[in-house]
Structure formats: C-alpha cells, structure tokens
Amino acid sequence: MAVIAVLIGCSFIIAVGFLLAFLWSVRSGQYDDKYTPSVRILFDENTKQS
Amino acid sequence: MEKTPASTDKLSLCYHCGDTLRGERVEHDGKLFCCSGCKVVFEILQQNDLCTYYDLEKNPGRTPSALEANRFSFLDDATIQQQLVQFSDGHTATVTLSLPAVHCSSCIWLLEQLYKLDAGILNSRVDFLKKTVSITYRQDRTSLKSIVILLTSVGYEPELSLDALNKPKESEITRSLYYKIGVAGFCFGNSMLFSFPEYLGVDASEQLLREVFSYLNLLLGIPVATYCSLEYYRSAWGGLRKRVINIDLPIAIGIVLLFGRSAADILTGSGAGFIDSLCGLLFFLLLGRVFQSKTYDRMNFERSYTSYFPIAVTTKRGGVETTVPLSALSRGQRIVVRSNEIVPADAMLLQGNAFIDYSFVTGEAAPVPKVLGEMIYAGGRQTGGAIELEVMKEVSQSYLTQLWNNFRHSARELGQLSELSTTVSKYFTTVVLAVSLGVLAYWLPKDTVTAINAFTGILIVACPCALAIAIPFTLGTTLRVFGRNDFYLKNTAVIELLSKIDTIVFDKTGTITYAKRSSVSFTGTELTSDQRDAVFSIVSGSVHPVSQMIAEHLQGTKSIVDGFTETVGQGITGTVGGRTYRIGAREYVGALAPATPVNETRSYVSEDGRQLGYFSVKNLYRDGLPAMIAELGAGRKLAVVSGDNESERPRLQSMFPQGTDLLFNQTPTDKLEYVRSQQQQGKRVLMVGDGLNDAGALLQSNLGIAVTEDVVHFSPASDAIISSTAFIRLAEFLRFSRLSMRIVIASFVMAFLYNLVGIYFALQGMLTPIMAAILMPASSITIVVFTTVTTNILARRKGLLAWRS
Known part of the structure; x- marks a missing residue:
C-alpha cells in the first residue's frame, strides 16, 4: 500500500505543475482572445524583420 | 468608365473571402472584393510575390488627399494622444484602436503586416472578435496621426470617439x-x-x-x-x-x-x-x-451619446483652421463640418449646403436640407460638402445631450440574479x-x-x-442559440424578462418598416422605355437615398449621361439622348403639381422642361410582418409609437389586431411617457426601436431591444440588439425564451x-x-x-x- 502514497505524491506534484502552467497561461493573456490566434497560425511569413 | 449594375447576383460575393458585398466594393482585374484587404491578398497570391505589396503605398489612388489627412490633425494634440495611448515610455508607445471594418481573416493578415508599410511600427496584433488592433510603434519614427491615416488608406478607418477614450478594462x-x-x-x-x-x-x-x-x-x-x-x-x-x-x-x-x-x-x-x-x-x-x-465583445449595450461624437472638431478663426478637442468647444466658435462628419453641438448654419442625415437621432433615413441661418441640432451627419457653423450651445447643453441625460435618470438597473x-x-x-x-x-x-x-x-x-x-x-445555451440567429442579449437575465413580456411597443420607421427599402411608385404620364432608361441612368449617378431607391425600382439599362449635375438637397439634372431631364424637389423641377403631402417623399421628373410626373417613395413594411404581429398579438397588448404623422394609420390598423394603441407625432419624451404609463398599469413592457429617439423608451421599458442594420455599428443603449434581418423572427424568440x-x-x-x-x-x-x-x-x-x-x-x-x- 505504501507504493500508493508514493504514486499519489508524484501525481500531486505533476498536477501542481499543470496548475501553475494554467495560471501562467491565463496571466500571460492566452485566454483574452480565443479566436484570432487560430487564424493567425495559418499565415505564412509572419516573422518580424527587426 | 461605365459602372456595372450593382445588383448582379453572380458578382455579389467577394472573390477572395466569399463574403457578401456590403456597401463598399473594390474592383480589381475584373473581380469584385469586399475590402481592400481581400484585394491586396488576391494581388499577392496572383503575382506570387510579396514585394508587390510595397507598391500599395505608392499607389496614388489609395493615399488620402491632403484635405482628408487634415481631418486627423487633432491626433497631434498632446492631451488627445495621452488619452488614446495606453502605454508610452517616451520611445515606444502602444495604442489600441477600434476598427469596425475588420470582418475576415484577410483583414487580420493585412493588419498584422503593417510594419512593412510603416517602418515606425514595431508590431500590430488584431483581436478579431473585439475588432481592435493593438499597435506598438516608435514615437521618433512615426506618429499616431500617420498610423491612423495609414489605416484609413488601406480601408480600415479607426472609430475614434469620446467613448473609446474611457473604456473600462474587462479582461x-x-x-x-x-x-x-x-x-x-x-x-x-x-x-x-x-x-x-x-x-x-x-x-x-x-x-x-x-x-x-x-x-x-x-x-x-x-x-x-x-x-x-x-x-x-x-x-x-x-x-x-x-x-x-x-x-x-x-x-x-x-x-x-x-x-x-x-x-x-x-x-x-x-x-x-x-x-x-x-x-x-x-x-x-x-x-x-x-x-x-x-459576452459579445464587439457589441456595446451601454452606449451613450459620447460614442457617436468625434473626439475633436475643426474650428475656424480668421481663415485659419485649427483642431480642438470637443471638450474645449465653446459658444460662439465657428466650426467646420465636412462630409460624413457629425455636428457635435447645436449650431447655426453660416455657410455651405447643409444636408443633414438625422438617421441616428430619429431613425429616418432621408437627409434633411437646411438653409442659412437655420439651427442644426447636434447628432446630425452632414452628407453634402463642407459647411461652416456657429456654435450656439456647448456640447453638454445640446438638445441631444440633454435628452440623453434625462433618459439616464430614468434608467433602471437590470439585476444579474434571476427573479425566478x-x-x-x-x-x-x-x-x-x-x-x-x-x-x-x-x-x-x-x-x-x-x-x-x-x-x-x-x-x-x-x-x-x-x-x-x-x-x-439553460439560459447560457439559449443566449448562444439566439446569438447564432443574430439576436444578441446583454446577459442571461434578459431571457427571463423576455418570457414574461405582456406588452410590446414598436417604433415604426426602421423597426417594422425597412430602413433602406421603400416602395416606389410613379404617378403621371406613363414613361416610355427610353425615358425609363434615361431616368435610371441619371439617378444611378447619385448617392442620395431617394435616387438609389428610384434606381432600384426602375432597373433599366444604362446609357451615357451628359452634363450631370447634382444640387445637394434639391435634385439632379442630366442629358440623355439629347433630352434634358430634371429630377428632384418640386421647386427644382418647376413642377405645377399640387404641393407634396407631408406623409411621403416625392421626386418630380421633367423632360426638356415638360413635366412627366413624380415618383412617390413610401415606407415598406418588413416581409412577414402581419404573420408575426398576429402571433405576438395573441394574449399580449401591442402598440405602435411613431414620430411620423398619421398618414399610415389605416395601413397599420389593418395589420394590427383590435385594441392596438397607434400613436403618431410622438416626441422621444412622449414615447418614454407612454411606456411608463403602461408600466403603471402593471404591464411588463418590451420596447422595440432603432433610433436615438427611442433611446429613452428603450431604457424605461422592462426590456429594450434595438433593431439595427449592422450589429457592429450604431445602436442605442438597450438590453438586446437584434439584426434587422432577424427582427421578423421576434415571435419565435419569445416562444423559445418561454x-x-x-x-x-x-x-x-x-x-x-x-x-x-x-x-x-x-x-x-x-x-x-x-x-x-x-x-x-x-x-x-x-x-x-x-x-x-x-x-x-x-x-x-x-x-x-x-x-x-
């Protein structure tokens, strides 16, 4: 049964990682505009000349 | 060059994006496009070379004239810039502009390539649903003004209104x-x-x-x-x-x-x-x-008069034109209002041919001519050439502003929590x-x-x-279902209100009638087919709404017109096949017919000075209206409140059930009072209207629905916005809400x-x-x-x- 404790511990750490990733994605504005990026990805040569 | 008839079915779709052509159409290489964006992308695809795109700037047809550029000179004003720019560190700045013309993926493409057109632009990002573009630029290399001019020149004129300056952040x-x-x-x-x-x-x-x-x-x-x-x-x-x-x-x-x-x-x-x-x-x-x-990001349910007014106006003093922020406008100043600009304050006409379109105040599509010395109320849009006016009242004292502020006091608060x-x-x-x-x-x-x-x-x-x-x-799903059918609600609480409505009040013009279509009939000597074609050719050359309606009615074949002249607010003259035709107002044509009754618009026609007759243009009720009225009228009280005169009473009486209140010559305040009197009898009132003259009634009612031709553009403050094409399905929506x-x-x-x-x-x-x-x-x-x-x-x-x- 002790192995379950280890497994659940690992899964908890992974889940925390995903939670942080989700919070970061919201914070960086990825959920502000849910439509335009889906179109933008289809354009070629969108690289910026600096 | 001769224009092709506008209504050919095959050509009514954009060659590139397949969108229906609305208003503006761009022709290139024998193909029609809905916007410059599509045309440009087509060009690029056609020539397989991105470099051709740089030619766009050199194309003289696209560069706005000096006069037009002058229109945006207020953007050089430091205080206005400060209000518009979101972020600035002295070198680079970020500005978000609202572009109502954005409508397809090509628009996104073009607008995100702006850095190729102006070296000062570092990058631009489009938010398609909100129809905005966020531009980061180097302040030493370009200016806000040149960016706005650039956007205008490629067909995306930003909507710059007072309202845009103070938008709350929702994200x-x-x-x-x-x-x-x-x-x-x-x-x-x-x-x-x-x-x-x-x-x-x-x-x-x-x-x-x-x-x-x-x-x-x-x-x-x-x-x-x-x-x-x-x-x-x-x-x-x-x-x-x-x-x-x-x-x-x-x-x-x-x-x-x-x-x-x-x-x-x-x-x-x-x-x-x-x-x-x-x-x-x-x-x-x-x-x-x-x-x-x-939420429907691109729509605004909380508009106030500030969203219609420009940020700045051109004033004239001793022959020198300067642009001042609207807030700095004071009594006695002389202002210049150009074609398609809105008169920002109640003012007296000093110079020029005023031809004012009050459609967003009254819902009436036909522009009204004004003579020198006459008072022009704020909110009208000039459709002729440039005019000069003297400001009689400050912006905050104008009729429209006052009207609006009165309405706002009566505004109720729509609870977020459902009554049930x-x-x-x-x-x-x-x-x-x-x-x-x-x-x-x-x-x-x-x-x-x-x-x-x-x-x-x-x-x-x-x-x-x-x-x-x-x-x-449940209501979230219903909201989406309605949205798919061009009926957009402010929030889910509206659905519950909608299901309980027992009184429906309609505005007439633009709501139960078409805003842009009318029934046209000709009275007088019957026109020969040559005369028909001649009249058609002449009216086709004019952008006046009545001319366009007559052109649509006649649908003739085009012939060459010589000596075409248009007197704004009066009429048009042209010579076809050696015969001179005058079409327009009674005085302009010199007609001897009895005076035009007030209930309809008449356009008189004469051929070589001989009167042929007149076209009368009447409101046309929406298709399917009687069936919808019959359904809505079952178990509910109906009413029509109109700003027009009584001429339509018999027609409305035949269409609406017995016991319908038909009220005419109603001022905006009368409409509001009528809604209030119904509420005092314990009725739950649904108001359906389209113009700013309905704004008070829309706010006073339990539920206000604004009918609009273009959901992105104008609509008065309301709880719901319905596209004019979906209006006829209102009964279905009511049924579904229940x-x-x-x-x-x-x-x-x-x-x-x-x-x-x-x-x-x-x-x-x-x-x-x-x-x-x-x-x-x-x-x-x-x-x-x-x-x-x-x-x-x-x-x-x-x-x-x-x-x-």
Whole structure:
C-alpha cells in the first residue's frame, strides 16, 4: 500500500505543475482572445524583420 | 468608365473571402472584393510575390488627399494622444484602436503586416472578435496621426470617439474567474485521489495513510472554501443587507458547513470529511459562471451619446483652421463640418449646403436640407460638402445631450440574479432551515452527536448547487442559440424578462418598416422605355437615398449621361439622348403639381422642361410582418409609437389586431411617457426601436431591444440588439425564451428529487462522505447534461439551430 502514497505524491506534484502552467497561461493573456490566434497560425511569413 | 449594375447576383460575393458585398466594393482585374484587404491578398497570391505589396503605398489612388489627412490633425494634440495611448515610455508607445471594418481573416493578415508599410511600427496584433488592433510603434519614427491615416488608406478607418477614450478594462474580471476555476478543478481532482482510501475502504493497518491523506485534503479545502468561494459570500452578504434571500445564501451556508464539518471531522479523527464534495461543488458552480458570462465583445449595450461624437472638431478663426478637442468647444466658435462628419453641438448654419442625415437621432433615413441661418441640432451627419457653423450651445447643453441625460435618470438597473431563482430560493432556504432546525431539536435531547451530524448533513446535502447551475447552463445555451440567429442579449437575465413580456411597443420607421427599402411608385404620364432608361441612368449617378431607391425600382439599362449635375438637397439634372431631364424637389423641377403631402417623399421628373410626373417613395413594411404581429398579438397588448404623422394609420390598423394603441407625432419624451404609463398599469413592457429617439423608451421599458442594420455599428443603449434581418423572427424568440424557462423549472424539479434522497439519509444522521461524494456531483452532472442537451434539441426542433449532418 505504501507504493500508493508514493504514486499519489508524484501525481500531486505533476498536477501542481499543470496548475501553475494554467495560471501562467491565463496571466500571460492566452485566454483574452480565443479566436484570432487560430487564424493567425495559418499565415505564412509572419516573422518580424527587426 | 461605365459602372456595372450593382445588383448582379453572380458578382455579389467577394472573390477572395466569399463574403457578401456590403456597401463598399473594390474592383480589381475584373473581380469584385469586399475590402481592400481581400484585394491586396488576391494581388499577392496572383503575382506570387510579396514585394508587390510595397507598391500599395505608392499607389496614388489609395493615399488620402491632403484635405482628408487634415481631418486627423487633432491626433497631434498632446492631451488627445495621452488619452488614446495606453502605454508610452517616451520611445515606444502602444495604442489600441477600434476598427469596425475588420470582418475576415484577410483583414487580420493585412493588419498584422503593417510594419512593412510603416517602418515606425514595431508590431500590430488584431483581436478579431473585439475588432481592435493593438499597435506598438516608435514615437521618433512615426506618429499616431500617420498610423491612423495609414489605416484609413488601406480601408480600415479607426472609430475614434469620446467613448473609446474611457473604456473600462474587462479582461481582469474574466481572468480572476479562470484562476478560480483552475484552483477549484485542481483541488477537485486531487481531493478525489486523496479520498481513495476512503472510497475503497481501508483496513486498520493503513490508518496512518488514511490520516495523512485526510489532512492533505483539508489543506486542499482551504483555498476552495476561501479564495474560490469569495463571490458567493459577497453576494449572500449583499442580499442579506438588502433583506433579500438570494440563491447564493444557501450556497454560502452549504460551503461554510461543508468545510467546517470536514475540518471538525478530520481534526477530531472522527471521519474523512466532505472536502471532495466541496471542491466538486465549487468547480461546477464556477463552470456555470463562465458558461453564463458569454459576452459579445464587439457589441456595446451601454452606449451613450459620447460614442457617436468625434473626439475633436475643426474650428475656424480668421481663415485659419485649427483642431480642438470637443471638450474645449465653446459658444460662439465657428466650426467646420465636412462630409460624413457629425455636428457635435447645436449650431447655426453660416455657410455651405447643409444636408443633414438625422438617421441616428430619429431613425429616418432621408437627409434633411437646411438653409442659412437655420439651427442644426447636434447628432446630425452632414452628407453634402463642407459647411461652416456657429456654435450656439456647448456640447453638454445640446438638445441631444440633454435628452440623453434625462433618459439616464430614468434608467433602471437590470439585476444579474434571476427573479425566478430568487423566489424559489427564498422558499427553499426557509423550508431547509426549518427542517434542519426541527431535526436538531428532535435529536438533541437523545444524542448530541447524531443531532449535529443530522443538522449539518441536511444543510450540506440540500445545498442548492443543482438549482444554481440550472439557470446558467439553460439560459447560457439559449443566449448562444439566439446569438447564432443574430439576436444578441446583454446577459442571461434578459431571457427571463423576455418570457414574461405582456406588452410590446414598436417604433415604426426602421423597426417594422425597412430602413433602406421603400416602395416606389410613379404617378403621371406613363414613361416610355427610353425615358425609363434615361431616368435610371441619371439617378444611378447619385448617392442620395431617394435616387438609389428610384434606381432600384426602375432597373433599366444604362446609357451615357451628359452634363450631370447634382444640387445637394434639391435634385439632379442630366442629358440623355439629347433630352434634358430634371429630377428632384418640386421647386427644382418647376413642377405645377399640387404641393407634396407631408406623409411621403416625392421626386418630380421633367423632360426638356415638360413635366412627366413624380415618383412617390413610401415606407415598406418588413416581409412577414402581419404573420408575426398576429402571433405576438395573441394574449399580449401591442402598440405602435411613431414620430411620423398619421398618414399610415389605416395601413397599420389593418395589420394590427383590435385594441392596438397607434400613436403618431410622438416626441422621444412622449414615447418614454407612454411606456411608463403602461408600466403603471402593471404591464411588463418590451420596447422595440432603432433610433436615438427611442433611446429613452428603450431604457424605461422592462426590456429594450434595438433593431439595427449592422450589429457592429450604431445602436442605442438597450438590453438586446437584434439584426434587422432577424427582427421578423421576434415571435419565435419569445416562444423559445418561454420554453427555456420551462426547462429551468424541469431541472429544478430534478434537483429537488436529488435533494430529497440526500435529506432522507441526512435526517437519520447517516450521510456518509462517500454518499455525498456520489450524490452531489451526480446531481450537478445530471443538471448540466439535461439542460444543455434539452435546450439544444429543442432549438433544433424549433428551427433555431441547424441539424448537424
């Protein structure tokens, strides 16, 4: 049964990682505009000349 | 070059994006495009070389004239810049501009290539749904003014209004909701993992594991019961302070008790607690909030007059034109209003041919000619050439502004919480509290532990989460269904209001009649086919709405017109086949016919000075109107309030059922008063209107729907916006709103059944954590599935959604 404790511990750490990733994605504005990026990805040569 | 007739069906779609051509059409290489964006992309595809794109700037046809560039000179004003620019560090600046012309993917492409057209632009990002572009630029290399001119030259003129200057930021609110969902979902999943020993049943040897897990569970419960539940505590407290029991009160009690009981169980070691149920509850509740909060970003339901007014105006002093911010405009100043600009303040005409389109004040499409010295009210749009005016009243004192401010005082507050759920939760909470207290009193003398268990158990299991999610999921789905049919609601509470309407008040012009189509008839000597073609050719050359209506009516063949002249507000003259035709006002044509009656617009025609007759242009009622009126009129009171005169009374009387109030010559205030008088009789009034003259009535009514030709553009403040093409389906929408309220009630019944089962166990103090962990998510999921599936199926059956094959 002790192995379950280890497994659940690992899964908890992974889940925390995903939670942080989700919070970061919201914070960086990825959920502000849910439509335009889906179109933008289809354009070629969108690289910026600096 | 001869223009091709506008209405050829084959050519009415954009060659590139397939969109229907509206207003502006761009022709290139024998193909038609809906916008410059599409044309440009086509060019690039055609020549397979991106470099050709740089030619665009050199193309003289696209560079705006010096006069047009002057229009934006107010953007050099430091205070205006400061208001528009979001961020600036002295070198680079970011500005977000609203571009109503954005409508297809090519638009995004073109607008994100702006850095190739102006070296000062570092990057540009389009938000398609909001129709905005966010541009970052180097302030030493380019200016806001040149960016706006560039955008205008490629066909995307930014909407620069006073309103755009002070827009609240909404994204922060939605973001915090996403954070909460993330946290609740995370805790939900993990607390279920930690409850595994409890679900499976562990023997005594694993007691330590079980204890560790329940403490971890408790830790997970803390952010859920505090951070994620904040809104519910706040709303419940707010309700209590107003002495209202709203649905959030029993939820807040449920959350507190779930957490408190779990903490007590875990800390005393007497049980595993209900943390998994608590997390699941919050997760579903928050999900419902997201589902309900569907908003139409590109639409504005809260417009005030400031969204129609320009930011700056051109003033003239001693022959020198300067641009000043609107707020700095004062009495006595001389201003210049160019074609398609809005008169910002009540002013007197000093010079030029004023031809004012008041369509957004009154809903009337036909422009009104004004003579020198006449007063022009703010809000009119000049359609002729440039005019000069003297400001008579400051902007804040103008008729329109005053009208607006009066209306605003009468504006009601549309509650976010549904009336139905408030009524239900009032009784529900009272009954649950009574039952639980009764149980507490019953058990207390016999067994204190069971008494506490039963008391908290009832309150936990009776937590009306299923009630709370039934409304967001049903009405959220309905909101989307309506949106797909071009009927856009401000929020879900509108659906409930819609289902209870018993009085409907219509505006006439632009609402039950077409705003741009009219019935045209010719009275006089019948025109020969040569005359028809001649008149058609001449009127086709004019952009005046009446000319366009006549052209559409005649549909002749085009011939060459010589000596075409148009006198703004008077008429047009042209020579075809050696004969000179004059078409226009009675005085202009020199007609001898009796004076034009006020109820219709007449355009007289003469050939070589000989009068042929006149075209009369009348309002045309929308197709399918009588059928809709018949349905709406069943069981409801109808009324028409119109700013026009009585000429249409007989036609309206034949169309509307007996007992319909038909009121004419109504001022905006009269309309408002009529709505109020109906409300005083206890009626729930739906007002349907389109112009700013209906704005007061729209706000006063229980529910105001604005009809608009173009949902992105103009509409007065209202609870809902309906596209003019969908207007005729209003009866269907009303029917469906009642149907969705019935779905809500059905799911309430289901939720009660679940609650009864839970309460049966809780009464005996036998509610175990695992039972709660099954019962509560099960009821939530049942409600979510039932409401969304039923609403979708019914929407398809009623023809509001297409069956997917």
